[in-house]
Amino acid sequence: MKSYRAELWFEVPSRRGFINITSKVRRCLEESAIREGLCLVNAMHITASVFINDDERGLHQDFDRWLETLAPFDPSGYKHHQTGEDNGDAHLKRSVMGREVTVAVTDGELDFGPWEQIFYGEFDGNRPKRVLVKIIGD
Amino acid sequence: MKSYRAELWFEVPSRRGFINITSKVRRCLEESAIREGLCLVNAMHITASVFINDDERGLHQDFDRWLETLAPFDPSGYKHHQTGEDNGDAHLKRSVMGREVTVAVTDGELDFGPWEQIFYGEFDGNRPKRVLVKIIGD
Amino acid sequence: MKSYRAELWFEVPSRRGFINITSKVRRCLEESAIREGLCLVNAMHITASVFINDDERGLHQDFDRWLETLAPFDPSGYKHHQTGEDNGDAHLKRSVMGREVTVAVTDGELDFGPWEQIFYGEFDGNRPKRVLVKIIGD
Numbered sequence: 001m002k003s004y005r006a007e008l009w010f011e012v013p014s015r016r017g018f019i020n021i022t023s024k025v026r027r028c029l030e031e032s033a034i035r036e037g038l039c040l041v042n043a044m045h046i047t048a049s050v051f052i053n054d055d056e057r058g059l060h061q062d063f064d065r066w067l068e069t070l071a072p073f074d075p076s077g078y079k080h081h082q083t084g085e086d087n088g089d090a091h092l093k094r095s096v097m098g099r100e101v102t103v104a105v106t107d108g109e110l111d112f113g114p115w116e117q118i119f120y121g122e123f124d125g126n127r128p129k130r131v132l133v134k135i136i137g138d
Numbered sequence: 139m140k141s142y143r144a145e146l147w148f149e150v151p152s153r154r155g156f157i158n159i160t161s162k163v164r165r166c167l168e169e170s171a172i173r174e175g176l177c178l179v180n181a182m183h184i185t186a187s188v189f190i191n192d193d194e195r196g197l198h199q200d201f202d203r204w205l206e207t208l209a210p211f212d213p214s215g216y217k218h219h220q221t222g223e224d225n226g227d228a229h230l231k232r233s234v235m236g237r238e239v240t241v242a243v244t245d246g247e248l249d250f251g252p253w254e255q256i257f258y259g260e261f262d263g264n265r266p267k268r269v270l271v272k273i274i275g276d
Numbered sequence: 277m278k279s280y281r282a283e284l285w286f287e288v289p290s291r292r293g294f295i296n297i298t299s300k301v302r303r304c305l306e307e308s309a310i311r312e313g314l315c316l317v318n319a320m321h322i323t324a325s326v327f328i329n330d331d332e333r334g335l336h337q338d339f340d341r342w343l344e345t346l347a348p349f350d351p352s353g354y355k356h357h358q359t360g361e362d363n364g365d366a367h368l369k370r371s372v373m374g375r376e377v378t379v380a381v382t383d384g385e386l387d388f389g390p391w392e393q394i395f396y397g398e399f400d401g402n403r404p405k406r407v408l409v410k411i412i413g414d
Contacts, residue, residue, distance in 0.1 A: 001139050001277050001312075001313075001413065001414050003312040003313065003382075003413065003414070005380065005382055005387070036139075036141040036274070037139075037141065037274055038176065038178060038272070038274055038314065040314060040378050040380055042378075042379075042380070043389075044388070044389025044390075044392065045389050045390075045391070046328065046329045046330050046389075046391050046392060051233065051237070052184065052237050053184045053229060053232075053233070054184050054229065056218060056221060057217075058216070058217035058218040058219070058220050058221060059216075059217070059218040059226065059229055061217045062216045062217050062218050062226050062229070062230070063229075063230070063233070065217075066209065066230055070208070070346070071342060078334070078335075078338045079333075079334035079335070079337040079338050079341075080332060080334040080335040080338050081334070082334050083332060083334060088335065088338050091329060091330065091335055091338070091339075092338070092339070092342055094329075095327065095329070095339070095372060095373060095374075096233060096234065096372065097233060098233075098236065098237075098374065099327070099328050099374075099377065100377065100378060101237065101238065102178050102180075102238060102240055102378055103180075104143065104178055104180070104270055104272035106141075106143050106272070111143070111270060111272065112182070113181075113182025113183050113184075113268060113270075114182075114183075115183070115184050116182065116184060130389060132380055132387060132389075134314070134380035134382070134387065136274075136312070136313055136314055136412075136413060137139065137141065137274060138139050138141070139277050174277075174279040174412070175277075175279065175412055176314065176316060176410070176412055189371065189375070190322065190375050191322045191367060191370075191371070192322050192367065194356060194359060195355075196354070196355035196356040196357070196358050196359060197354075197355070197356040197364065197367055199355045200354045200355050200356050200364050200367070200368070201367075201368070201371070203355075204347065204368055208346070234371060234372065235371060236371075236374065236375075239375065239376065240316050240318075240376060240378055241318075242281065242316055242318070242408055242410035244279075244281050244410070249281070249408060249410065250320070251319075251320025251321050251322075251406060251408075252320075252321075253321070253322050254320065254322060274412075275277065275279065275412060276277050276279070
C-alpha cells in the first residue's frame with residue numbers, strides 16, 4: 001500500500017468564500033502515483049469546510065445566503081463568544097457543509113460524476129488556513 | 139490491496155424520494171471478495187445524497203418535510219436559477235444530508251450497528267442518476 | 277495492509293450531550309500499530325453523531341441550542357412517533373452533525389489541525405450506545 005500526504009494553504013480575503021480546489025487535488029493525485037484507492041480531503045480548521053458540489057457562481061451565492069439564514073453572523077449572539085471569539089456562526093456553517101470528502105481513485109483519476117467539483121468553504125477568513133490531502137492505495 | 143468499483147443506477151419517478159440501497163451495496167461487497175477494508179458509497183450527482191439512517195416510512199416523511207422547511211423548492215427564489223435550472227433547493231438539501239458514507243468492512247460484511255441502512259436520497263428526480271461504490275482492502 | 281477494529285461504548289446520562297473521544301481514538305490507533313492510513317470513526321446508532329470541532333463548552337451550548345432550533349424535540353410532532361418512538365428530532369439532529377469522520381493517519385498519529393478534536397454527539401441518550409473505530413493502512 002502506498003500513501004501520500006500534502007497540505008494546501010488558502011487565504012480568503014474576506015470573511016466567507018468558496019474556492020474550487022479540484023485541480024490542486026488532482027495535482028496531488030498525480031504526484032502520489034496512486035492508481036486505485038481513496039483520497040481524503042479535509043479542512044484542518046474547524047471554521048472551514050471541504051465539500052463537493054457544482055462550480056456555479058449563483059449557486060455559491062445561494063449557499064452563502066442560506067447558511068447566513070440557518071446560522072447568522074452575530075458577534076453578540078453565541079456563548080462561544082465569551083472566549084473572545086466572534087466566529088460562532090462559522091462553526092455552525094461548517095457543520096452544515098461538512099469537514100471532509102472522500103473521493104474514489106480509479107485508474108489514476110478522481111472518480112467523479114459529471115458535475116462534481118471539490119470546494120474549500122471559508123467561514124472565518126482573512127487568515128491563512130490549511131486543507132489536508134491524504135491518499136492511500138496502490 | 140484489492141480494489142473494487144461499481145456504479146448503481148436509480149431513477150426516482152418523482153422529484154424527491156429515498157431508496158434503501160443496502161442490499162445492492164452488500165452484493166457489491168460480496169462480488170469484491172474483500173474481507174477487511176473500507177467501502178465508500180457516494181452520489182455521483184450534486185442534487186442527490188447517500189446517507190445512513192433507519193428504514194422507517196414515517197421518518198422518511200419527516201426528513202422530506204424538514205428538508206422542505208430548511209430549503210424550500212422555489213423555482214424563482216434562487217440565484218442558481220438564472221442558469222435556467224429550477225433545482226437550487228436540491229443542492230441545499232443534499233448538503234444537509236451529505237454526499238457520501240464510508241462503511242467499515244469487517245470479516246466480509248458491512249460493519250453496521252443494529253438499525254443502520256444505506257439510503258439514496260433524491261432531491262431532483264425523474265431522471266436516471268448514479269451512485270458509486272468503491273471498496274478497498276484485503 | 278493491516279486493519280484494526282474496536283468498539284467504544286458511551287452512556288450519556290441525559291437526552292443530549294457531547295463527549296470528547298479523541299484520546300480514546302488515539303489509544304485505538306496506538307493499539308493498531310498502523311503508521312500510514314485512514315481511521316474511520318462512526319456512530320453505530322442513527323440518533324447519534326461523530327464529528328470534529330473545537331473542545332469549547334460555550335460552543336457546545338451553541339450547538340445544542342442551534343440544533344434544537346433547526347429540529348426541535350417534539351413528542352407529538354413527527355410522523356416517526358407513530359411507531360411509538362419520541363426521538364424524531366434526534367434523527368434530524370444527527371443528520372446535521374454527521375454520522376462519521378475519516379481521519380488521516382500519518383507517522384502513527386491522527387493527522388490533525390491545531391484545534392481538531394473528535395466528539396461523540398448524543399441526541400437520544402440515557403442508554404449505552406456504540407462508536408466504531410476502523411483503521412486500515414500499513
